[in-house]
Amino acid sequence: MPHLVRERLYFGDIKDAIAALTESSSTPAFTHVLSVVSSASISFITDCRPGLAIPTEEVRRVVSGEEGAPPTAAVPPGTLMRVVERAGDGLRVMRMAVPLRDTEEENLLDHIEPCLDFVDEGRKVGNVLVHCFAGVSRSASIIVAYLMRSEQKSLEEALESLKEISESACPNDGFLDQLKLFEEMGFKVDTSSPLYKRFRLKILGQSYKFGEKIGSYMFEDDPGLSPQSGSCQDSSKTEQHKTAYRCRKCRRIIAVEDNVISHVPGEGESCFDWNRRKSGRPYSNKEQDCSSLFVEPLKWMTPVEDGALEGKLSCIHCGARLGYFNWSGIQCNCGSWVTPAFQIVKSKVDISTI
Numbered sequence: 001m002p003h004l005v006r007e008r009l010y011f012g013d014i015k016d017a018i019a020a021l022t023e024s025s026s027t028p029a030f031t032h033v034l035s036v037v038s039s040a041s042i043s044f045i046t047d048c049r050p051g052l053a054i055p056t057e058e059v060r061r062v063v064s065g066e067e068g069a070p071p072t073a074a075v076p077p078g079t080l081m082r083v084v085e086r087a088g089d090g091l092r093v094m095r096m097a098v099p100l101r102d103t104e105e106e107n108l109l110d111h112i113e114p115c116l117d118f119v120d121e122g123r124k125v126g127n128v129l130v131h132c133f134a135g136v137s138r139s140a141s142i143i144v145a146y147l148m149r150s151e152q153k154s155l156e157e158a159l160e161s162l163k164e165i166s167e168s169a170c171p172n173d174g175f176l177d178q179l180k181l182f183e184e185m186g187f188k189v190d191t192s193s194p195l196y197k198r199f200r201l202k203i204l205g206q207s208y209k210f211g212e213k214i215g216s217y218m219f220e221d222d223p224g225l226s227p228q229s230g231s232c233q234d235s236s237k238t239e240q241h242k243t244a245y246r247c248r249k250c251r252r253i254i255a256v257e258d259n260v261i262s263h264v265p266g267e268g269e270s271c272f273d274w275n276r277r278k279s280g281r282p283y284s285n286k287e288q289d290c291s292s293l294f295v296e297p298l299k300w301m302t303p304v305e306d307g308a309l310e311g312k313l314s315c316i317h318c319g320a321r322l323g324y325f326n327w328s329g330i331q332c333n334c335g336s337w338v339t340p341a342f343q344i345v346k347s348k349v350d351i352s353t354i
C-alpha cells in the first residue's frame with residue numbers, strides 16, 4: 001500500500017505503481033504517477049508481472065541539450081532525461097518516467113526540479129504517486145526534496161518527517177549528498193553556483209573513470225575569447241570587477257573567477273565533499289596561499305579532448321606552460337587532493353580585474 005505523505009501525495013514501490021496504473025477503482029484513484037526507475041520505458045513496469053499490459057501514449061520526451069536541460073548539466077547531450085505519457089486503461093493517468101539507478105554515483109540533482117514541478121502540477125488536480133522499485137531510496141529522495149522545497153525544510157527535517165510516515169525511507173549516501181547540495185543552493189538547482197560546478201566536475205570524473213567519452217559538452221566557454229568576459233547583459237548596472245587570470249607571458253585571459261573550483265586547503269581526499277562547505281565565494285583567504293589554482297575544464301584545453309588521463313596545459317596563444325590536468329587528481333601544495341584536476345600554476349599567471 002502506498003504511504004500518504006501529504007494531502008494528495010503518496011510514496012510507494014513498483015507494486016503500488018502497477019495498482020495505480022491498472023486498477024481504476026483503487027482508492028485513492030491516482031491521476032499522476034512519477035516513476036523513478038532504471039528505465040523510463042513502461043516495459044520496465046509491465047515486465048514485473050507476466051501478462052500485464054499497460055497502454056501508453058507519449059506526450060513529451062526530453063533529452064539533455066534540449067528544452068528543460070541547462071547547457072552545463074553534467075550529462076552528455078542527447079541523454080534521455082524523462083518521458084511524459086498518458087498511461088493505463090483509458091489513458092487516464094499522467095505518468096512521468098525518469099531513468100535513474102539506485103547507485104551513489106547517479107546524477108539525481110539534474111532530475112530534481114522537473115520531478116518536483118510534476119508533483120506540484122499533479123497535486124493541483126488529483127492524487128500523485130511517487131514510486132521507484134523498492135520504495136526505499138530513489139522515490140524517498142524525490143519526496144524528501146519535495147518536502148524541502150515546499151516546506152522550506154532542511155534535509156534532516158524533511159527526512160525525519162518522511163521517516164515518521166515510512167520507516168523504510170532511506171536515500172542512498174550519494175543522493176543524500178546531492179540533497180544537501182540542493183539545500184545549500186536554496187532549494188533550487190543553480191548550474192552557475194560554485195557548488196554545482198564542483199558537483200558537475202565530480203560527475204564528469206566518474207564518467208571518465210567508467211570509460212565514457214568526455215565530449216565537448218563538458219568544456220566551459222573560453223573566457224579569453226569573449227571581449228566582455230562577464231557576460232553582463234546590463235553592463236550599465238553591473239559595473240562589477242571580476243578577477244581574471246592572464247598568461248604571464250602573453251597576457252591572454254585564460255580563466256576568470258567563475259571558472260575557479262575551490263578546494264579546502266589541507267583537507268586531503270575529501271576536498272570535493274560539498275557537505276563540508278557552505279556556498280559563498282569560490283575561494284577562501286586561506287586558499288590564496290596555495291600555489292595552484294584549480295579550474296573547470298575550458299574550451300582552450302585541447303589536450304584534454306584527446307582522452308588522455310593526464311597532460312600539460314599550455315597557453316593557446318603563446319604556448320607557455322600553465323599547468324597540468326589529471327583525471328585521477330593532483331595534490332596541491334597545501335596537501336589537498338583535487339580530483340579530477342585542471343590545475344593552473346599561479347606563478348604562470350597574473351591576476352587582474354576586467
Ligand SMILES: [Zn+2]
Nearest residue numbers: 247250315318
Ligand atoms: Zn600566453
Ligand SMILES: [Zn+2]
Nearest residue numbers: 265290332334
Ligand atoms: Zn591548496
